[in-house]
Amino acid sequence: MEILKSILLILHFIGLAGLFGGWFLQVSKIAKGTATIPSGMVHSGWLAGISGILMFGMNEMMYDVTMDIRIKLTVKLLVLVVIMVLLMANRKKDPVPSGIMWSAGGLTLANIAIAVLWQ
Secondary structure, three states: OOOHHHHHEEEEHHHHHEEEEEEEHHHHHHHHOOOOOOOOHHHHHHHHHHHHHHHHHHHHHHHHHOOOHHHHHHHHHHHHHHHHHHHHHHHOOOOOOHHHHHHHHHHHHHHHHHHHHHO
């Protein structure tokens, strides 16, 4: 089970890197007002979400999970849902409004900060 949990964590990091990296590659275009949402960002968001939910389930099975951890993971999931709604609702637009892209990037960074700083 530990091996499966480690594999899920790696997939989660790959999804997170793709989500943030896809946004980071668009930063210069955001400033010009010509940004688009790469399909890799959407796929990476789904990968991060699915692997995160599966890791949550594994933690519930393997460990005595406290309410604090459940609240933290629920907040992270809600932030990801907002990111995915922003991406899915605007993925066909060309160009994507700058506010949408800055929001997606900022929320992704916020999700990383929540994961690292919320103990």
